[in-house]
Amino acid sequence: MAFIDYYKILEVDKKATEADIKKAYRKLARKYHPDLNPNNKEAEKKFKEINEANEVLSHAENRKKYDEYGENWQHAEEFEKSKRQQQQYQSGGQQGGFGGFGGGEDYSDFFESMFGGRASRGGGGRSPQYKGQDFNAELHLNLKDVYTTHKRTLTINGKNIRLTIPAGVENGQIIKIAGHGGEGAGGGPKGDLYITFSIENHTDFKRDKDNLYENVDLDLYIAILGGEITVNTFDGKVKLKVAPGTQNGTKVKLKDKGFPVYKKEGQFGDLYITYQIKIPKNLTEKEKELFTELSKLRTS
Amino acid sequence: MNTENFIPLSTLSIHYKVELTFFDNLNEIGLIEIQTINQTQYVHQDSIYEIEKIIRLHQELDVNIEGIDVVFNLLQKIDALQTELLLVRNRLQLYEN
Structure with a gap:
């Protein structure tokens, strides 16, 4: 598990203000948002990285912890634990630090390890809803198969999907089946399933x-x-x-x-x-x- | 008129936490089509996918409605170009094989 430089991901300086971070996040999110980059795995990956970086850097507490431990993040939990024990002793049992995150999806191992899943949102605002991961599948057919409209049952991630394949579908054509991708995060919608048709021609035509x-x-x-x-x-x-x-x-x-x-x-x-x-x-x-x-x- | 395949705007407004005027504005710009049946406003269920996309762009990226219209037009152009590219690639294979 490698250290992730969230500042680098958001292309900001370590001294960046909250406004700088917000601006950088907005700019990159507009560039890599999955709705603006349909069926683009690279953009999807980048968008997740940006969101993760924003989760950490846009919240003062998270950023402080990240800045404090940085590349020594592997020891962060030990330090946090001892700090919490000390605070409990001093303040008579008051809870401190990060807690109760849970349910985080699509975060890096580094993030999960440091923040335990979804990061604290600070002021108790609405958690962001993220669309689930898009799935991609390739369906190999013969030219004769796509001469007529027919139905097929595909098994994608253990689920059977009954699919109507319209006659005349093109080699390399991608069709989207909305809502058959991964589960959304924070109540967000499910991702989509993209099927690429690979049509082999064994005829004389x-x-x-x-x-x-x-x-x-x-x-x-x-x-x-x-x-x-x-x-x-x-x-x-x-x-x-x-x-x-x-x-x-x-x-x-x-x-x-x-x-x-x-x-x-x-x-x-x-x-x-x-x-x-x-x-x-x-x-x-x-x-x-x-x-x-x-x-x-x-x-x- | 049968409302079986239609969803009331009020339901969408609550579900997606957006104001009803947002849908009116989308309708005015031509991004969605609102149907009034028995004095209740509906959208067809087939347009839900596009509506969700619009709401995500609006809420997650702060894109205003005019901006969304531009984005949709450009995405359509990209889609058309990708389709053309696919056909040209397949046509090229005719000469390569």
């Missing part, structure tokens, strides 16, 4: 938002003479007419055959097919002869 892209091999003779082919779409096969003289790399758009549009039921993107004409290999003598004849016809 490439996805760009709602549109899908697919390369389709096209027989040379169909490309030249035209014809009908069957192609795979995400939800089945469709027949396509191929125009005579189709060039390699020709793109065809199949409207509404793409991926579902997120949270827009019944709406789909498009499927873009790119033809890749297959040139026959290992020609027979007869084929070579016929191709040569064709080539002469084209050049004559």
Whole structure:
């Protein structure tokens, strides 16, 4: 357990006045407040540090104790105990020092050790309410899983959460489930649960938002003479007419055959097919002869 | 009108220890939508999350209502930019793979 320099955290001098500390705390809290930095772990950590520093430095008694023992905080309790005994002896049993804090959450070990949990608020003012810790989880799905809206039950910190996963959710997308994070402190609200979707694509389709892209091999003779082919779409096969003289790399758009549009039921993107004409290999003598004849016809 | 999914402002005022005029001001600036049903003012329960956020910003950071409006607009912009960044990253993967 290391000593924590609360002055450094609040970026103030050891001689800082109460007003300086308040100003520094406000400034940093505005910068790192979790509501202003959603899903930012670093900011959340920093915000807790700032609050802890403020709990100590903004209350005269706490600050005095902190300043008095500083890096020798490990011996603070012994000194406090002997001081209390002395005071009891002198004043006939009156309680002194810190006491009855309890219930502190999200404080550092250093703080807990020195102040025993939540610090004294001095004048008996309202304890601050802090939102509970936000939880983060990652959900791995296949592209096929998110083609349709479906329900899943996740177990987060021992609790089952029934989750509806809307069709068309994006890889890397984060959804927030309010109130499913850690317990709040001082009567504050519960934190939120953030779920990041990691979507793996094991299909032949490439996805760009709602549109899908697919390369389709096209027989040379169909490309030249035209014809009908069957192609795979995400939800089945469709027949396509191929125009005579189709060039390699020709793109065809199949409207509404793409991926579902997120949270827009019944709406789909498009499927873009790119033809890749297959040139026959290992020609027979007869084929070579016929191709040569064709080539002469084209050049004559 | 059914009040099943609505919460009276007076309940919120007591629960969050804020004055009723605070909600009126939020309504005026367009941050929340107050509905009057049978002469009682309500907000829809779906807006509670946003209202709690507003109250936290107001009480913990001393941000006034106009400031909260600015913050919300900027957060929306950040959210839109993050979504765009995500889509661009996914599109980039199409060319990287």
